[in-house]
Amino acid sequence: MQFKIAVVPGDGIGPDVTREAIKVMNRIGKVYGHTFEFQTVLAGGAAIDTYDECLPQNTIDVCKASDAVLLGAVGGPKWDALPGNQRPEAALLGLRKSLGLYANIRPAMVFEQLASASPLKPEIIGSGLDIVIVRELTGGIYFGERGEKETELGHAAYDVECYSVGEIRRIAKIAFEMAMKRKKKVASIDKSNVLLSSRLWRKTVTEVAEDYPEVELKHFYVDNASMQLIRDPNQFDVICTTNMFGDILSDEASQITGSIGMLPSASLSDGSFGMYEPVHGSAPDIAGKNLANPIATILSVSMMLRDSFNLVKESKAIENAVSRFLEEGYRTGDIARGEAKKITGTVETGDLITSFIE
Ligand code: IPM
Ligand code: MN
Numbered sequence: 001m002q003f004k005i006a007v008v009p010g011d012g013i014g015p016d017v018t019r020e021a022i023k024v025m026n027r028i029g030k031v032y033g034h035t036f037e038f039q040t041v042l043a044g045g046a047a048i049d050t051y052d053e054c055l056p057q058n059t060i061d062v063c064k065a066s067d068a069v070l071l072g073a074v075g076g077p078k079w080d081a082l083p084g085n086q087r088p089e090a091a092l093l094g095l096r097k098s099l100g101l102y103a104n105i106r107p108a109m110v111f112e113q114l115a116s117a118s119p120l121k122p123e124i125i126g127s128g129l130d131i132v133i134v135r136e137l138t139g140g141i142y143f144g145e146r147g148e149k150e151t152e153l154g155h156a157a158y159d160v161e162c163y164s165v166g167e168i169r170r171i172a173k174i175a176f177e178m179a180m181k182r183k184k185k186v187a188s189i190d191k192s193n194v195l196l197s198s199r200l201w202r203k204t205v206t207e208v209a210e211d212y213p214e215v216e217l218k219h220f221y222v223d224n225a226s227m228q229l230i231r232d233p234n235q236f237d238v239i240c241t242t243n244m245f246g247d248i249l250s251d252e253a254s255q256i257t258g259s260i261g262m263l264p265s266a267s268l269s270d271g272s273f274g275m276y277e278p279v280h281g282s283a284p285d286i287a288g289k290n291l292a293n294p295i296a297t298i299l300s301v302s303m304m305l306r307d308s309f310n311l312v313k314e315s316k317a318i319e320n321a322v323s324r325f326l327e328e329g330y331r332t333g334d335i336a337r338g339e340a341k342k343i344t345g346t347v348e349t350g351d352l353i354t355s356f357i358e
Pocket of ligand 2: 247248251
């Protein structure tokens with residue numbers, strides 16, 4: 001089969017890690033007889049430097065015309081002083097919105113070989129961790145009305161959290177569908193003891209749950225959820241939450257795995273189209289130094305093959321190759337934890353995983 005992929009390397013280590021993921025994909029193409037056609041476009045700081053805008057229309061057009069998007073990371077200190085709507089991060093938000101990617105899927109799992117990397121005690125983490133966070137991605141406070149005004153206590157700024165029933169329904173459905181393929185548990189996270197938008201969230205998720213009688217639904221307030229994630233992470237299967245709470249909780253969950261450099265993500269809309277990216281950021285301090293861990297991006301490609309292209313065998317082949325890399329004792333610096341392991345750089349990691357594709 002033939003697929004068109006838009007590649008947005010972005011900033012910092014983005015180009016380092018996407019390069020390795022493309023290597024792995026090309027190998028998959030060779031072994032399984034597919035053609036992956038890549039077109040690289042700019043977004044974020046890289047686009048600001050070249051075109052003076054963080055998200056050129058051409059980038060959106062190329063992404064829309066492709067079957068899937070592979071994104072590295074955006075942002076860096078160089079562009080931090082720009083106004084909010086011109087920062088590299090605005091490119092990411094703009095891409096999500098213009099591509100209609102309302103569902104952000106962030107698995108937080110621990111590879112068996114890395115169980116000791118978790119900062120939680122072994123009796124808490126148990127034999128591992130396997131949570132999926134389903135984060136609403138194109139609504140809520142990130143995209144709500146915002147402004148500035150004068151108040152008695154001086155100048156003020158505000159951002160509005162607003163969710164419609166339609167927005168809540170579609171993200172809840174994604175979470176329940178996912179739970180059906182897993183342990184059949186959904187934890188919906190809100191702040192309905194305080195927020196009106198959260199009360200609508202809770203009510204709507206409860207309604208959607210009626211269509212999934214086999215799935216156990218539990219509601220948590222976000223403050224409690226963040227505590228429960230540390231206290232007993234294995235009580236969770238699928239977590240369904242808003243844009244802002246999902247942003248925060250997914251960073252927390254990723255740290256529980258001990259290796260944010262390993263975690264992939266998918267941003268999906270209704271069809272098969274999706275944007276795939278590592279959960280980690282652009283890490284400008286190690287950019288271009290052959291130090292970045294490309295595994296999160298390589299696993300993002302594995303998600304792309306499965307969720308957008310329905311290439312299940314091929315997707316599995318990538319996961320197996322990553323497992324073998326770890327099994328043979330290879331580690332990038334971020335996951336080595338002082339163990340006597342064979343430390344590999346970005347390029348060597350990509351090469352080894354590529355060579356383990358079968
Ligand atoms: C993420 C990031 C982004 C977000 C930033 C870079 C805009 O933190 O993907 O989690 O807040 O969504
Ligand atoms: Mn985040």
